[in-house]
Amino acid sequence: MESGFLEVPEEMSDETITVYKHMKDLPSSRLLGAGTPMCAGCGGLLAIHQIYDILGEKTVFVNAAGCMTLLTVYPHTPFRGSWLYTAMASAPAGAQGVRDALDVQLARGRIKADEDLQVVVLTGDGAAYGMGMSSTSGAIEQGLDFIYVCYDNEGYANTGQQSSPATPHGARTSTSTGAQGFGGYKKDLFAIWAAHRPAYVATVIGTEPVDLARKIEKAKGLKGPRLIIALSPCPTGWDFDPRETVEIGHLAVKTGIWPLKEYENGKVTHTRPPSRRAPVEEYLEKQGRFAHLFHPRRNEALLAEIQARVDDYWAGVEESHLT
Amino acid sequence: MTRTLITGNAAAAWGARLAGAEYVPAFPITPQTEIIETLAGWIDAGEMDCRLVTLESEHSMITAAGAAASTGVRVFSATSSQGLLYAMEMIYAVPGYRAPFVLVNVSRGVQTPVTLEPDHNDVLAARDSGFLQLHCATCQEVLDSILIAYRLAEDHRVRLPALVNLDGFYLSFTREPVEIPDPAAAGRFLPPYDPESTRFHAGEPVSQGVAVLGGAYYSYFRYQQHLAAQRALAVYDEVAAEFAQQFGRRYDAVEAYRSEDAEIVFFMIGSFSTKAKDAVDRLREAGQAVGLVRPRLLRPFPAEALRRALEGKKGVAVIDQNLSMGMGGVLHGELAAALYGRAGMPPVLASFIGGLGGRDIAAEEFCEMAAVTRRACTEGSTPPPRLLYTADELRQMRKLQTVAHAERMEGKTT
Ligand SMILES: Cc1ncc(C[n+]2csc(CCOP(=O)(O)OP(=O)(O)O)c2C)c(N)n1
Ligand code: SF4
Ligand SMILES: [Mg+2]
Numbered sequence: 062m063e064s065g066f067l068e069v070p071e072e073m074s075d076e077t078i079t080v081y082k083h084m085k086d087l088p089s090s091r092l093l094g095a096g097t098p099m100c101a102g103c104g105g106l107l108a109i110h111q112i113y114d115i116l117g118e119k120t121v122f123v124n125a126a127g128c129m130t131l132l133t134v135y136p137h138t139p140f141r142g143s144w145l146y147t148a149m150a151s152a153p154a155g156a157q158g159v160r161d162a163l164d165v166q167l168a169r170g171r172i173k174a175d176e177d178l179q180v181v182v183l184t185g186d187g188a189a190y191g192m193g194m195s196s197t198s199g200a201i202e203q204g205l206d207f208i209y210v211c212y213d214n215e216g217y218a219n220t221g222q223q224s225s226p227a228t229p230h231g232a233r234t235s236t237s238t239g240a241q242g243f244g245g246y247k248k249d250l251f252a253i254w255a256a257h258r259p260a261y262v263a264t265v266i267g268t269e270p271v272d273l274a275r276k277i278e279k280a281k282g283l284k285g286p287r288l289i290i291a292l293s294p295c296p297t298g299w300d301f302d303p304r305e306t307v308e309i310g311h312l313a314v315k316t317g318i319w320p321l322k323e324y325e326n327g328k329v330t331h332t333r334p335p336s337r338r339a340p341v342e343e344y345l346e347k348q349g350r351f352a353h354l355f356h357p358r359r360n361e362a363l364l365a366e367i368q369a370r371v372d373d374y375w376a377g378v379e380e381s382h383l384t
Numbered sequence: 385m386t387r388t389l390i391t392g393n394a395a396a397a398w399g400a401r402l403a404g405a406e407y408v409p410a411f412p413i414t415p416q417t418e419i420i421e422t423l424a425g426w427i428d429a430g431e432m433d434c435r436l437v438t439l440e441s442e443h444s445m446i447t448a449a450g451a452a453a454s455t456g457v458r459v460f461s462a463t464s465s466q467g468l469l470y471a472m473e474m475i476y477a478v479p480g481y482r483a484p485f486v487l488v489n490v491s492r493g494v495q496t497p498v499t500l501e502p503d504h505n506d507v508l509a510a511r512d513s514g515f516l517q518l519h520c521a522t523c524q525e526v527l528d529s530i531l532i533a534y535r536l537a538e539d540h541r542v543r544l545p546a547l548v549n550l551d552g553f554y555l556s557f558t559r560e561p562v563e564i565p566d567p568a569a570a571g572r573f574l575p576p577y578d579p580e581s582t583r584f585h586a587g588e589p590v591s592q593g594v595a596v597l598g599g600a601y602y603s604y605f606r607y608q609q610h611l612a613a614q615r616a617l618a619v620y621d622e623v624a625a626e627f628a629q630q631f632g633r634r635y636d637a638v639e640a641y642r643s644e645d646a647e648i649v650f651f652m653i654g655s656f657s658t659k660a661k662d663a664v665d666r667l668r669e670a671g672q673a674v675g676l677v678r679p680r681l682l683r684p685f686p687a688e689a690l691r692r693a694l695e696g697k698k699g700v701a702v703i704d705q706n707l708s709m710g711m712g713g714v715l716h717g718e719l720a721a722a723l724y725g726r727a728g729m730p731p732v733l734a735s736f737i738g739g740l741g742g743r744d745i746a747a748e749e750f751c752e753m754a755a756v757t758r759r760a761c762t763e764g765s766t767p768p769p770r771l772l773y774t775a776d777e778l779r780q781m782r783k784l785q786t787v788a789h790a791e792r793m794e795g796k797t798t
Contacts, residue, residue: 118586118589119586121584123451130595131595133591133594133595134594134595134596134597135594135595135596135601138589138591138594140589140591141589142586142589143584143589143590143591143592144589144590144591144592144594145451145454145584145591145592145593146592146593146594146595147447147450147451147474147477147593148443148447148473148474148477150443150444150473151443151444151447151474152447153444154409154439154440154443154444154445154447154448154451155447155448155450155451156451157409157437157439157444157448157451158407158409158447158448158449158450158451158452158453158454158455159451159452159454159455159584161407161409161435161437161448161452162407162451162452162453162454162455162456162457162459162584163455163584163585164435165406165407165435165457166455166456166457166585169406171456172585175586176585176586176587177585177586178584178585178586195440195441195444196439196440196441196443196444196447198440199439199440199441199444202440203437
């Protein structure tokens with residue numbers, strides 16, 4: 062499944078330190094329990110499964126309102142570790158309270174080092190890109206030792222896929238039903254985080270499990286604020302058949318619309334730059350939320366604009382490699 | 385025991401210090417800020433072993449407080465007015481964690497218009513949240529109430545967060561002589577926090593704040609919080625008795641001042657009740673049988689103790705330093721609900737709104753309220769609610785309106 066990608070350039074490689082080089086290296090355990098009420102083909106759950114396999118049960122997941130809130134419904138939880146639901150705006154502040162309280166108890170010897178937990182924030186894009194931005198920025202500024210996992214389904218999915226600050230230009234949502242779709246542009250959360258100079262930021266997708274595993278492994282080994290943004294194909298909100306999740310995920314990377322990258326020590330590295338980028342149309346036409354770009358007639362102007370934005374992005378990346 | 389002259393804010397900070405608060409999520413707002421500044425000063429000077437973190441908002445502050453309490457440490461925080469309102473989503477959420485902590489609110493009127501001065505609309509917005517509420521009238525009571533609040537909140541029969549309220553300016557910035565308990569004595573009264581099974585650590589996973597599917601499950605957990613809050617009434621009496629025994633200061637859930645043989649009583653909360661006491665003394669000198677009944681506990685509502693204190697009285701002047709628009713005073717409704725349909729209860733509950741946004745309630749106004757209530761008792765009919773305002777205040781207001789009008793006209797002609 063790695064064909065079609067450039068080899069990762071030698072100097073950017075972490076081949077020497079990672080245990081996840083190939084599919085066969087990935088954990089075979091499935092730590093997260095089955096039977097959750099997520100939709101069939103949920104790309105968010107796909108990513109969370111893989112992330113949990115690596116982070117493990119010595120974790121407390123601090124959640125904000127969204128689809129994943131229903132992972133834990135009394136009396137069931139798919140997690141082997143702990144869970145704290147907060148509110149839509151303040152999961153990072155919940156993480157702050159838990160981390161600080163663990164540190165206070167470690168310092169006083171009330172808990173032992175092996176009772177310590179990794180604090181993980183789990184929210185959707187609506188919280189991460191919007192309502193939770195203030196508390197997120199506050200937590201990074203505190204240097205909080207936590208991992209933020211954002212499953213980005215590009216809309217307020219739990220309330221019926223209204224436009225969020227992560228909705229891509231032109232997409233139809235339940236609040237953008239006109240011929241041009243969503244008029245705004247997806248906010249650059251990666252850059253916003255990177256501007257805070259945190260320990261680590263990475264984009265991932267559940268359909269690139271080796272890339273994802275390496276990044277979670279790396280994040281796990283670091284301290285301080287770390288962000289993982291997982292593009293999460295959402296059959297319900299994006300309007301496609303659940304069996305297409307994997308294909309759509311692959312196309313998101315192949316077309317270059319979802320660049321897989323990481324930020325560390327002030328440097329951004331693209332971990333899976335597509336060698337020959339497929340036209341972005343191939344990704345768009347598989348999703349009902351973009352159907353109005355193709356039917357009843359092609360919206361050439363909008364398609365060209367979306368393609369041009371992707372091209373511009375990668376032109377910028379190549380330029381920065383040359384300089 | 386020596387007494388020190390300190391402000392209500394300093395008394396609150398001493399309460400947190402003597403309680404051995406281990407974690408203080410904070411955010412500044414007048415008139416509360418001096419509390420967190422005092423704590424920060426002690427921590428920086430190495431006099432207090434505690435971690436203070438300034439969050440980026442009160443919403444985050446209360447989230448962090450609930451999360452830290454759920455992780456097993458003793459938490460203290462403080463806010464006022466807009467801060468409490470900004471945090472309101474979490475004020476309603478964290479009691480369900482059943483992880484106790486203490487929050488001080490320094491009452492201040494809520495906008496609009498903007499003011500820094502006190503009334504009780506802020507704290508009453510938290511009335512139905514699940515926080516227990518203790519209301520203070522003096523600086524000494526602020527300090528002592530914080531110690532009592534921790535004992536009450538952390539009691540295994542209760543396990544709900546508690547809010548200790550003091551009035552901005554009248555207490556927050558007013559120095560009164562306060563007896564600061566000896567740390568060892570405070571420690572005997574309030575032993576270290578026992579989180580029981582409510583704490584996050586590896587090996588014993590916990591899920592907090594989870595969803596339920598269905599009204600019956602939802603109701604069960606909500607009823608549990610309610611029943612725990614009600615149980616806090618009896619626990620409060622125990623704790624207050626123990627406090628009195630150890631420190632010699634009694635804080636009954638309901639304070640009754642010269643009300644035993646009174647015909648008319650004032651009913652109110654907070655620092656203005658000290659003004660009411662003054663008025664009671666004057667009226668008594670003038671031969672009138674007047675007293676004061678002041679609930680210190682507002683949640684749980686000490687209905688039974690109030691009925692005992694008010695039984696056989698002719699009339700009650702309920703003074704609300706809050707205003708529920710289109711309804712009137714909140715305490716008036718609360719008291720009416722507690723007394724209605726019970727034998728021997730006062731037939732007249734007169735409602736007065738006063739002291740909004742720091743407006744004083746003068747001694748003459750207390751006398752007038754007593755007179756209005758007495759008249760109503762004689763006539764046997766409850767008077768309409770009164771909004772306290774003097775002719776002089778109206779004259780001053782009219783002056784400002786004239787200026788505002790002139791300014792506006794000036795803008796139009798140029
Ligand atoms: C303060 C507040 N406002 C609104 C909501 C309603 N709400 C619940 S989930 C949700 C959408 C969250 O979007 P996102 O973070 O992207 O998560 P997703 O639903 O996509 O999983 C909204 C708006 C809420 N729970 N809290
Ligand atoms: S709506 Fe989308 S993100 Fe939410 S559970 Fe369904 S597939 Fe997953
Ligand atoms: Mg979303």
